Amino acid sequence: MAYLERILGEHPFFAGLDDEHGRLLAGCARNRRFAAGEYLFREGEAADEFYLIRHGQVALETLVPGRAPLVIATLGEGEIVGASWLLPPYRWMFDARAVTLTRAIGLDAACLRGKCEVDHHLGYDMMKRFLPVVVKRLHDTRLQVLDVYGDD
Amino acid sequence: MEPEPRARTTALIDRRGLQALIEALADEGYRVVGPTRRDDAIVYDDLADLDDLPAGWTEHQEAGRYRLVARDDQALFGYAVGPHAWKRFLHPPVETLWTAQRDEHGLTFRSPEPAEERFAFLGVRACELQAIAIQDRVFLEGPHVDAGYGARRREAFIVAVNCGEAGGTCFCVSMQTGPRAESGFDLALTELLEADRHDFLVEVGSPAGAALLERLPHRKAGGADHRAADAVVARTASRMGRELETQGLKALLQDNPEHPRWDDVAERCLTCGNCTMVCPTCFCTTVEDHSDLAGTRAERVRLWDSCFTLDFSYLHGGSVRQSPRSRYRQWMTHKLASWIDQFGTSGCVGCGRCITWCPTGIDITEEAAVIRATAPQRRDP
Amino acid sequence: MSMATTDPRAAGPAPFVPQAYRVEEVTRELADTVSLRLAPLDGARPDFRPGQFNMLWAFGVGEAAISISDVETDGSFVHTVRAVGAVSGALAGLEVGTRVGLRGPFGTGWRVAEARGADVVVVAGGLGLAPLRPAIQALLADRARYGRVAILVGARSPETLLYPEALAPWQRRPDVEVLVTVDHAGADWAGRVGVVPGLVPRAAFDADDCVALVCGPEVMMRFTVAALRHAGVAAERIHVSMERNMKCAVGWCGHCQFGPAFVCKDGPVMRYDAIADLFSIPEV
Structure with missing residues (x-):
């Protein structure tokens, strides 16, 4: 089994992936490494890659005029970075900065979208993996918005 | 277990006996409290003698409505319950829990002196005996004991009255709490008001009740008296103003x-x-x-x-x-x-x-x- | 009618009457939060179980239920108080040397010993770390008797993380996993940003054999319980600490009722399965 195919299958996001799909996805994958402080992507850029974090920590940030960047969320080992690659106009909505040295698998978005379109079984499998993550983040964001710890 | 009512000592007293009961209780140092007419309602307040009871009055009770109405007899207990409950004496509406004194040396907390007052409740209905038993569970039967409530409760002498009149909003039969006082009293009365007599069948519920009865002019109660008392309670039970299905x-x-x-x-x-x-x-x-x-x-x-x-x-x-x-x-x-x-x-x-x-x-x-x-x-x- | 049972407890100490304590030390924890170290003026501090609370009384202002967040070997209680109302504001403003009233401890504690042999997940949100700190101390003091120990801590922001001086040594221990997250942070915060329930899948514990202790704002506890349940933790092994209005602390005033429970005596620490049905009903 090819190296990329193996580490792809070891990532929690792809737990239980069948071999056929693993081979297809590995064709879109590459290894990525981001030094601390380096950006995976910036707001407004083309969302052309989807990341599976293997090691390290990534902060999703946004700029507020007159203030230091605000961190919306941090993502770590075993998590995924990026949703905007899935939907037009394929532009990032936030900055993603490596807080520490971060190793990831990058999946080429156009390649991935193309394979999902051709093989709907693959596409459906991807959706079943992707949607729970998105929904969980939506719930977390709602809880964050509630500001449950009160005024400071 | 409480004995069956029939197994209890019973006696018959008349209005003089009831007056003697009030006097004997006062004589023993009790503050005698019972139903009396005030502010167009029957409330619980101090009783000095028989005349303080609401003789010849009853109530019409409906949802959102309470009116005193004159009876066509001189019954002393010919009503159900008014706005007061005995909790106002056992669990008073206002009670000082402690006082604190602060000076340069420290901070001292002091419980109030326990009240000397001993209550005798005259005219406690069966539902109210159950209410008192319920509050006992709250204040006395948990990990902590409310000492003030406990003292008032321990000292209280209870004269129950079996109901001869069901209120328009009564449903003690549904709740299985009345109209007959089954336990939790020292003495229980049933008013027997007939053309030729105005007596009270007395049931003894405790040694203190028995001792007190001995001090009152009383006579032996016969089978006819017991049957008359049973009839009073049975009639009341059949005239409940409300019912509540408690199953489930x-x-x-x-x-x-x-x-x-x-x-x-x-x-x-x-x-x-x-x-x-x-x-x-x-x-x-x-x-x-x-x-x-x-x-x-x-x-x-x-x-x-x-x-x-x-x-x-x-x-x-x-x-x-x-x-x-x-x-x-x-x-x-x-x-x-x-x-x-x-x-x-x-x-x-x-x-x-x-x-x-x-x-x-x-x-x-x-x-x-x-x-x-x-x-x-x-x-x- | 004298009561059928004589009650020997009637002679016991009146639970309403406080004991006088002296403020020995005031430590500012957060902008609106202080810790008070309180020592009894007479006699010894009563025993307590982690998770219990005391009723603290500020002279002329009133009384509030405050959880015990630490004890000192000199026989004092530590209470962490956030100034949110008249009474807590007065308590948070006390100076060293002031006398206060204290009665307690009251309520149930964390069933720390029940977790022996199992993994333990402690989840604290905001000031929820205060009543959990004695439980964590008890766990760590007897560390060998437990499986893996994970401490998950959430706060609004890095500035409002409680007890950083206590977290640091826990974080250094190799036998404890401490995960900290904040809801909001600037880019200068190198730690996690995200809600505390999100830490649950990141912590290492055996969902089939673990005990979870959860304390924080009620919404945070609901989300955390959901995350724990999703991870496979049984409802009866999740313990939460509830908060309700309290006046008497012994089940007589009725204010703290939460369904059939009196939070003051059946809680504050309650097993989740006992209250699961009530947890999501509005205004219970």
Whole structure:
């Protein structure tokens, strides 16, 4: 089994992936490494890659005029970075900065979208993996918005 | 177990005997309290003699309505219950819990001296005996004991009266708390008012009751007297103004916190708290702290409170129960359901006070019946 | 009618009457939060179980239920108080040497010993770390008797993280996993940003054999319980600490009712399965 195919299958996001799909996805994958402080992507850029974090920590940030960047969320080992690659106009909505040295698998978005379109079984499998993550983040964001710890 | 009523010592006294009872209790140092007419209602207050009892009066009670009406006889106990309950003596509306004194050396807390007062309650109805037993569980049978309540309760002498008249909002039969006093009294009376006599069948419920009876002019009660007393109670039992189906009631309420009827009742409920004030078992309180201007002396006072106030459930940031709907639901569900989880009995004794004294005539028996009739069927477990 | 049973407890100490304590030390924890170290003026501090609370009384202002957040070997209680109302504001403003009233401890505690042999997940949100700190101390003092220990801590922001001086040594221990997250942070915060329930899948514990202790704002506890349940933790092995209005602390005033429970005596620490049905009903 090819190296990329193996580490792809070891990532929690792809737990239980069948071999056929693993081979297809590995064709879109590459290894990525981001030094601390380096950006995976910036707001407004083309969302052309989807990341599976293997090691390290990534902060999703946004700029507020007159203030230091605000961190919306941090993502770590075993998590995924990026949703905007899935939907037009394929532009990032936030900055993603490596807080520490971060190793990831990058999946080429156009390649991935193309394979999902051709093989709907693959596409459906991807959706079943992707949607729970998105929904969980939506719930977390709602809880964050509630500001449950009160005024400071 | 209490003995069967028939196994109890009984005797017959007349009005003179009742007067002697009041005098004997006062003579023993009791503060004698019982029903008397005041402010167009029958309330519980000090009794000096027989004339203080509301002879010849009865009440008409309906949802949101209470009127005194003259009877065509001179019955002394020819009514059900008014706005007062005995809790106002055992669990008073205002009670100092402690005082604190602060000086340069320290801070000292002092409990108030226990009151010398011993109460004799005359005219306690069967439902009210149960109400007292229910409050005993709250204040005496948990991990902590309310010493003030305990002292008042221990010292109290209780003369029960079996009801000869059912109120328009009574449902003690449904709650299995009356109309006959079965236990929890020193003496129990049944008023026997016939064309040629005005007597009271006396049942002895305790050694203290037996001793007191010995001091009263009394005569032997015969079979006819017992049958007459039974008939009085049986007639009252057959004339209940309300009924409440208790079968499955606890689960019904606990399973239906979102029933639309709660919204309906909230349209009518003023959240005034009258029901909780007149209820003989409602025990909730709040506290107030008072201090002098010099900042050397403070005291803490306990006051009756009501779960109908917004403040009752206040937690930093707001009240847990904001809506009238949730507050009525809390009261009724507590009374008829969660009380059973907490204390092993229903919190309702069927006295009907909450119905009578509700300014908008909300009827707990009706609310329960509507929820029962319209609740979705319970799923099988 | 004298009661059928004579009651020997009637002679016991009146639970309403406080004992006088002296403020020995005031530590500012957060902008609106201080810790008070309180020592009894007479006699010894009563025993307590982690998770219990005391009623603290500020002269002339009133009384509030405050959880016990630490004890000192000199026989004092530590209470962490956030100024949110008249009474807590007065308590948070006390100076060293002031006398206060204290009665307690009251309520149920964390069933720390029940977790022996199992993994333990402690989840604290905001000031919820205060009543959990004695439980964590008890766990760590007897560390060998437990499986893996994970401490998950959430706060609004890095500035409002409680007890950083206590967290640091826990974080250094190799036998404890401490995960900290904040809801909001600037880019200068190198730690996690995200809600505390999100830490649950990141912690290492055996969902089939663990005990979870959860304390924080009620919404945070609901989300955390959902995350724990999703991870496979049984409802009866999740313990939460509830908060309600309290006046008497012994089940007589009625204010703290939460369904059939009196939070003051059946809680504050309650097993989740006992209250699961009530947890999501509004205004119970």
